Amino acid sequence: MQIPENKYQVVIIGGGPIGIACALEAEKKGLSYVILEKGCLVNSLYHYPTNMTFFSTSEKLELDNIPFISNNPKPGKREALEYYRRIATNNKVNIHLFEKVTAVRSNKKNTHTVITSKSEYEAENVIVATGFYDIPNYLGIKGEELPKVSHYYNDPHYYATQKTIVVGASNSAVDAALEIYRKGGDVTMIVRKPEIGERVKYWVRPDIINRIEEGSIKAYFNSSIKEIKENEVVLDTLQGEDILENDFVLLLTGYRPNFGFLQDMGIKLSDDGRKIPLYDEKTMETNVPGIFLAGVICGGVETHKWFIENSRIHAKIIMQTIDKKNTLLTEK
Structure with a gap:
């Protein structure tokens, strides 16, 4: 299917491990996509402490069953940067770096306009995989x-x-x-x-x-x-x-997601102090049709609940949902 320039079936906001995982799944489903990342590749990981060692073992940080070989069972920051960089480059992941998303506007026909520091994009679906490391407490x-x-x-x-x-x-x-x-x-x-x-x-x-x-x-x-x-x-x-x-x-008192960014998109947050975004756990779709969440952003202020090893599955769930929706539309 010929896709006009700057128009995609999926726009992924955030070029971290989970954003990359979403891109790999979109490729499998034959969906046109682009990742928009405000910094460098896996930007949050890049800004972690130099000598950081992951809590998880290397196999639990793997994407798409691509082996992650590290010197020790628990890899360090540099090894992780190398691993995710090779995945992105070897798979020719379509990612626009140093391009910050400033707003997402939903249109009448359940499509979305994604506005960035450099351009605008039209998307049938938007995935927010922005993590939580940008705003300190x-x-x-x-x-x-x-x-x-x-x-x-x-x-x-x-x-x-x-x-x-x-x-x-x-x-x-x-x-x-x-x-x-x-x-x-x-x-x-x-x-x-x-x-x-x-x-x-x-x-x-x-x-x-x-x-x-x-x-x-x-x-x-x-x-x-x-x-x-x-x-x-x-x-x-x-x-x-x-x-x-x-x-x-x-x-070093922790960090939190950009809740204002979510609310500006129309995503509802829980009012119990945890600020958990409203989404369907079976599809990862929020209360705004066509906008999905992936990764740690799903936990609100409880940033310890979701991490790479237990949120990799979000990519598969989202792409299965989008693929099923496209099939139903085609059948109609």
């Missing part, structure tokens, strides 16, 4: 905008010999604290709860607990940051206010 405290504050962590060398505060107790915070400590940083963790998070990687959690107990890494539990200043940080602890000398602050 801001604390809203005084001094959060200072240059020494970051909501993202990359490489420990930057913090060597520096007094660095790490806020949070999840995998990202624990990894940062341990790596910076081992590169000669003076690390203090600020943890809102009474202990390190239970969902921290099982082979890492004992390490951080032992480093805290021996005093190599300092930790304030049941505490929070009250204010960040140029050379110090004000804490709110169970014992009252405390002030620490400080060079850098890493606010």
Whole structure:
């Protein structure tokens, strides 16, 4: 079937592993498609910490039964980048990089106009596979905008010999604290709860607990940051206010999907605080006909529920739904 330029049966928003998985399934069904990605290929993964190790083993990160061979059972960031890059290039996946989607407008005939920073596209179906890594959970405290504050962590060398505060107790915070400590940083963790998070990687959690107990890494539990200043940080602890000398602050308190983007498309969110988008689990189609969700975006603020290994199936479900819909239309 001849498809006019910039008109596709499927537009996929997001060029991460799940977006690529959707593209591979579209190819199998003979559907015309394009992936629109605001950054580089697997952009969120590219911005993960340099030394990050996945919780999942390599076979659980595989797409389309294409083997993922890694040096260790749990691959690192660089190995994952290589794997997904080869899948995209070897399969000649149709992807437009560095092209941000700014709006999706639904038309009367259940088609959609996808507006980007560079162009416009007409689509019969739209898949939102944008993940959650772009918007940090801001604390809203005084001094959060200072240059020494970051909501993202990359490489420990930057913090060597520096007094660095790490806020949070999840995998990202624990990894940062341990790596910076081992590169000669003076690390203090600020943890809102009474202990390190239970969902921290099982082979890492004992390490951080032992480093805290021996005093190599300092930790304030049941505490929070009250204010960040140029050379110090004000804490709110169970014992009252405390002030620490400080060079850098890493606010690794998690991230959230772009809920405004979903709502602008007309997608409804749950009003119970979890902000879970409304979609049919059997088809992955939202309350807006022809707009589907795939990957971690399905979990609302509960970003720990969906990840690569358990949301790869979304691609198959969506393409089966679209293919079935096209068959029914053809029969009519």
